Amino acid sequence: MTTSMREEIKVGELAIRFLVESEQSAGSVTVFEFDVPAGAKVPVPHSHDGYEETIYGLEGVLTWIIDGVPIDVGPGEAVCIGRGAVHHFDNTGEVDAKALAVVTPGILGPDYFREVAAVLDSGGPPDLAAIGAVMRRHGLTPAR
DSSP, X not given: OOOSSOOEEEETTEEEEEEEOGGGXXXXXXXXXXXXXXXOOOOOOEEOXXXXXXXXXXXXXXXXXXXXXXXXXXXXXXXXXXXXXXEEEEOOSSSOEEEEEEEESSOOOHHHHHHHHHHHTXXXXXXXXXXXXXXXXXXXXXXX
């Protein structure tokens, strides 16, 4: 199943568009692309025990910190984040970045991003406890 119009989910400054959802792959994979403006606020360091996440750079450069080791991922480059590895990313450059994420098996879906967006959009400073609860419900473990 393919679609020409994909929902864009805005989570703070990030934009996420799912290309393959779990039900389309019988649960084997989810695939989404995401945009990270230069200097954007990004998700807190976290890990996930139920899936691997492979990142493929499309535009700009994202610096991924995986178990304390920084790895720059630019266009045509990839990194695989294993289960349990604490990681996060930054776009410290002057150019907006875009990347593709492949999650295997396809556990992480659009609902996670919609729920985090709802917490962030509720007004006031971010409720870190509420975001942490959303993360845990969807298989992510905040590192802080």
